[in-house]
Amino acid sequence: MNERTAIRRNEEKGRDTMIARVTSSEFSSGFFDQSRPAIITDALSDWRIAERWTPDYLAGVSKSQRVTLSRASDGRYQCDPSHDGARSHAFDNSETEFGEIAQRLVDPDAGDQIYVMQQSIPDKLPDLLDNLVVPRWIETQRPDINLWFGRRTMTQLHFDYSNNFFAQLYGTKVFTMFDPRDSDRLYPYHHDTATAHLSYVDPERPDLGKYPDFAHAPGIHFTMQAGELLFLPAFWWHHVSAPGVAVSVNFWWSPQLRQVLDAQNSMRALPNLYAIDRLKSFRQAFLQPEQLDFVTAAKRFLDHGRTWAACVLALAAFDEWASDQPWLRDTQRAPGCRLSDLPDHLRKVCAIAFTNDSAVGAHRSVIEDAALLAAAVAKYYGDVQIERERVTALLGVVKALLGQSSGART
Numbered sequence: 001m002n003e004r005t006a007i008r009r010n011e012e013k014g015r016d017t018m019i020a021r022v023t024s025s026e027f028s029s030g031f032f033d034q035s036r037p038a039i040i041t042d043a044l045s046d047w048r049i050a051e052r053w054t055p056d057y058l059a060g061v062s063k064s065q066r067v068t069l070s071r072a073s074d075g076r077y078q079c080d081p082s083h084d085g086a087r088s089h090a091f092d093n094s095e096t097e098f099g100e101i102a103q104r105l106v107d108p109d110a111g112d113q114i115y116v117m118q119q120s121i122p123d124k125l126p127d128l129l130d131n132l133v134v135p136r137w138i139e140t141q142r143p144d145i146n147l148w149f150g151r152r153t154m155t156q157l158h159f160d161y162s163n164n165f166f167a168q169l170y171g172t173k174v175f176t177m178f179d180p181r182d183s184d185r186l187y188p189y190h191h192d193t194a195t196a197h198l199s200y201v202d203p204e205r206p207d208l209g210k211y212p213d214f215a216h217a218p219g220i221h222f223t224m225q226a227g228e229l230l231f232l233p234a235f236w237w238h239h240v241s242a243p244g245v246a247v248s249v250n251f252w253w254s255p256q257l258r259q260v261l262d263a264q265n266s267m268r269a270l271p272n273l274y275a276i277d278r279l280k281s282f283r284q285a286f287l288q289p290e291q292l293d294f295v296t297a298a299k300r301f302l303d304h305g306r307t308w309a310a311c312v313l314a315l316a317a318f319d320e321w322a323s324d325q326p327w328l329r330d331t332q333r334a335p336g337c338r339l340s341d342l343p344d345h346l347r348k349v350c351a352i353a354f355t356n357d358s359a360v361g362a363h364r365s366v367i368e369d370a371a372l373l374a375a376a377v378a379k380y381y382g383d384v385q386i387e388r389e390r391v392t393a394l395l396g397v398v399k400a401l402l403g404q405s406s407g408a409r410t
Contacts, residue, residue, distance in 0.1 A: 148250065327356035
């Protein structure tokens with residue numbers, strides 16, 4: 001099948017496999033509103049990249065500043081599935097002076113494949129801040145700004161939970177991207193892990209015997225040239241490689257609630273966040289700015305057909321309500337809890353609640369079902385496996401219990 005035939009067939013499926021290349025004046029709010037990736041061809045014209053972002057230039061900047069150097073014998077920077085939060089890297093990390101790293105990358109005879117990846121410029125290399133310009137579309141967003149500087153690197157197929165402006169400053173980078181709607185065809189790591197945003201599939205050499213549905217995921221393939229700026233919306237899957245020495249800077253900022261509601265894979269971080277602090281930091285960072293709590297956020301997701309996320313948020317609301325009751329305050333409760341352990345925890349909570357609080361008994365069947373729902377969200381990531389009626393019932397009971405607790409305190 002030639003390229004033109006492949007493009008036509010994918011267009012017949014309702015997908016555009018070409019990425020838009022536009023000027024700064026052509027890049028509009030529509031790309032943000034539609035979460036549509038695009039390459040802006042002239043956005044870096046005032047960066048003076050030929051002077052300020054070459055490997056030779058970087059070799060003379062912040063020489064003694066220590067940064068994280070990553071090494072991979074084959075240039076493939078990948079992670080194994082991890083359940084305990086400590087990722088198992090298929091590469092080595094060490095703290096090394098930036099000047100030493102830059103000199104190795106400048107040396108044309110050096111054969112090692114090394115990478116300075118995702119190093120915060122404000123924190124680690126502040127001397128570079130004056131050499132960059134925050135894209136005008138996100139000047140008020142206070143984005144995270146990171147440097148990527150390496151030789152012959154490949155980054156595993158993954159997605160990020162943030163929007164991204166990716167500036168290519170030296171060399172080239174080759175991208176393969178996939179729409180969030182194709183997440184199930186990309187074989188993500190299990191959702192109840194710290195690496196739930198990673199894929200088992202290598203797009204450069206996919207094993208279709210193990211991952212047959214990947215053949216039906218239309219990818220977008222392109223090469224970023226120096227001087228180009230990529231708008232990469234949150235939750236879009238991407239695989240990135242550099243054939244030689246490459247320098248890039250990226251800007252991450254938070255997605256809008258609309259993006260989270262629309263993207264199938266957007267809530268894959270919830271299990272890991274539940275394991276950390278039962279979603280307290282998630283609520284503070286994401287829900288509170290939208291004037292939402294667990295209950296109102298669950299209702300918003302439920303109305304949008306996102307029953308899995310709504311269920312996790314409803315369980316978090318019930319879990320938190322129970323922890324605030326006098327009959328549970330003296331029991332040991334870990335700050336976080338894996339979803340796989342949540343069913344047993346909720347069974348214990350229910351047993352104590354039924355013994356100590358007669359008001360809870362009025363909702364016995366729904367509350368007992370909370371542990372079964374917890375088992376379902378731990379096993380599956382998907383809306384079809386979680387019954388909307390059961391989530392609605394749990395939300396109704398939590399709202400009633402919260403109302404009773406509020407009345408008791410007044």
